[in-house]
Amino acid sequence: MTNPYEVLGVSPSASDEEIKKAYRELAKKYHPDNYVGSPLADVAEQKMKEVNEAYDEINRMRQKGKGTGSTSGSTGGGYYSNGSTSQFYSVRVYIQRNMIQEAEQILDSTPEGNRTAEWYYLKGMCAFRKGWSDQATSYFTTACNMDPNNQEYRAALNNMQGQQNFNYGGYNTGNTSYGNASGCSCCDICSAMICADCMCSCCRSGC
Amino acid sequence: MFGYLQVQKSELLVREWESYKAVYCGLCKQMGKDYSFLTRLSLSYDCTFYAMLLMSLDRSCTGFEKGRCKFNPLKKCQFAVTQSDCFSKASAFSVISAYYKLKDDLADSGFFKKLAVRLVQPFFSRWHKKAAKRYPQLETLVAEMMQAQAQAEQNPETGLDASAQPTAHMLGSVLALEASDDLQKRVLYEFGYHIGRWIYLIDAADDMEKDEKHRNFNPFLRSDEQDMQAYQTAVLNQSLARAFDAYNLLTFIDFKGILDNMMLYGFPSKQNTVVYRLKEEENDKSV
Numbered sequence: 202m203t204n205p206y207e208v209l210g211v212s213p214s215a216s217d218e219e220i221k222k223a224y225r226e227l228a229k230k231y232h233p234d235n236y237v238g239s240p241l242a243d244v245a246e247q248k249m250k251e252v253n254e255a256y257d258e259i260n261r262m263r264q265k266g267k268g269t270g271s272t273s274g275s276t277g278g279g280y281y282s283n284g285s286t287s288q289f290y291s292v293r294v295y296i297q298r299n300m301i302q303e304a305e306q307i308l309d310s311t312p313e314g315n316r317t318a319e320w321y322y323l324k325g326m327c328a329f330r331k332g333w334s335d336q337a338t339s340y341f342t343t344a345c346n347m348d349p350n351n352q353e354y355r356a357a358l359n360n361m362q363g364q365q366n367f368n369y370g371g372y373n374t375g376n377t378s379y380g381n382a383s384g385c386s387c388c389d390i391c392s393a394m395i396c397a398d399c400m401c402s403c404c405r406s407g408c
Numbered sequence: 409m410f411g412y413l414q415v416q417k418s419e420l421l422v423r424e425w426e427s428y429k430a431v432y433c434g435l436c437k438q439m440g441k442d443y444s445f446l447t448r449l450s451l452s453y454d455c456t457f458y459a460m461l462l463m464s465l466d467r468s469c470t471g472f473e474k475g476r477c478k479f480n481p482l483k484k485c486q487f488a489v490t491q492s493d494c495f496s497k498a499s500a501f502s503v504i505s506a507y508y509k510l511k512d513d514l515a516d517s518g519f520f521k522k523l524a525v526r527l528v529q530p531f532f533s534r535w536h537k538k539a540a541k542r543y544p545q546l547e548t549l550v551a552e553m554m555q556a557q558a559q560a561e562q563n564p565e566t567g568l569d570a571s572a573q574p575t576a577h578m579l580g581s582v583l584a585l586e587a588s589d590d591l592q593k594r595v596l597y598e599f600g601y602h603i604g605r606w607i608y609l610i611d612a613a614d615d616m617e618k619d620e621k622h623r624n625f626n627p628f629l630r631s632d633e634q635d636m637q638a639y640q641t642a643v644l645n646q647s648l649a650r651a652f653d654a655y656n657l658l659t660f661i662d663f664k665g666i667l668d669n670m671m672l673y674g675f676p677s678k679q680n681t682v683v684y685r686l687k688e689e690e691n692d693k694s695v
Contacts, residue, residue, distance in 0.1 A: 230656050239650070241598055244591055244657050332576060332601045333569035334646045364649040365642035
């Protein structure tokens with residue numbers, strides 16, 4: 202088995218807080234929300250699992266006798282939950298298994314009259330998987346216009362818009378934070394606490 | 409390859425900037441060794457990025473050595489030393505791309521430029537032959553890309569995504585060659601795909617006015633978007649965002665700071681410079 206400290210990218214002598222911080226950062230990086238519909242979703246899930254396992258392992262090693270270290274909170278999967286009621290069930294299965302050509306074949310052979318909002322949504326998914334983001338955006342837009350109340354289509358379109366507004370490059374936005382999540386996260390609070398803690402311990406050692 | 413893959417110098421640590429220069433100089437030296445003094449002129453930032461990525465992936469950089477610059481004998485520089493053939497590979501990639509670019513220029517440019525291209529072409533043919541023999545996979549991928557691109561441009565149905573497909577697929581496949589397992593292969597392909605797509609589209613955005621004048625193919629000229637700059641930014645952002653997602657799934661240790669800098673600062677700032685026609689920064693001038 203790989204060294205859990207290496208997985209988290211910390212040294213074995215790191216403090217519990219440092220490990221927690223490293224874990225949080227990685228968990229944020231590999232979070233399934235960042236890979237919705239992406240062809241790499243399963244890779245991210247795999248990485249997430251490794252990180253969770255490593256974190257648990259370290260906790261177990263460090264807290265021997267103190268209790269359990271189960272903190273895993275994986276939330277992978279579940280994006281195709283309403284598949285069984287769908288008329289394009291086989292298309293969804295193909296997309297999930299990354300067989301885009303087969304999925305597109307079925308979609309393209311659907312007669313014009315049967316092209317529902319879901320059809321546009323799935324066309325968009327195929328385009329997105331191929332890397333054709335521009336077409337994907339227009340298919341998702343059509344799907345949302347046809348069925349404005351569908352959460353699934355709306356989420357896909359929001360995901361496109363999120364990527365397009367990616368807070369990249371500072372010149373036009375005047376923003377200096379380039380990460381893909383914004384605002385003050387619990388990690389920031391956490392690191393602020395660590396800083397505060399450091400200062401406290403400095404004072405104490407000075408006394 | 410067009411030189412859009414740059415670092416943001418102001419955000420680099422001094423030691424990172426030094427090692428970036430050392431990779432650039434190391435590549436330049438290798439090109440001189442493998443081909444000729446002249447091919448060094450075709451060296452681009454894009455190939456430096458490629459070489460650095462390869463070196464980081466196989467962790468083959470063993471250190472730096474001091475030497476003199478061939479172009480400016482008064483200047484002392486550092487050269488990155490590597491155990492693998494990544495400099496040779498990047499040189500070959502650069503020569504092969506330059507050769508096809510020249511061939512392409514010959515097809516659609518004015519009289520004087522044609523004349524100039526004809527003058528250097530025989531040399532490039534020879535070097536190209538050598539590079540293609542050594543790295544046949546690279547040669548096949550680039551040759552296929554050129555063919556697919558020509559086809560796509562002739563088809564009146566070709567939209568934005570389809571026009572970027574050949575370049576994107578080429579770079580995706582080139583990076584996928586380096587994978588050590590199937591999982592990494594998919595991640596590298598996706599990363600290369602979106603970087604390639606971004607390069608193609610930013611080049612198209614850059615050349616829009618020129619292409620309009622000369623009636624050349626340009627995917628943005630086929631679009632009827634109202635706010636062209638916003639549209640370009642959205643499309644380019646999305647490519648970078650997706651490349652960044654794939655990038656996050658790769659493990660880099662060597663040169664990580666520089667690669668992060670490029671992904672988060674270098675490429676976006678280049679993108680803004682191109683889309684909003686800003687003046688080139690001090691940053692881009694010299695290595």
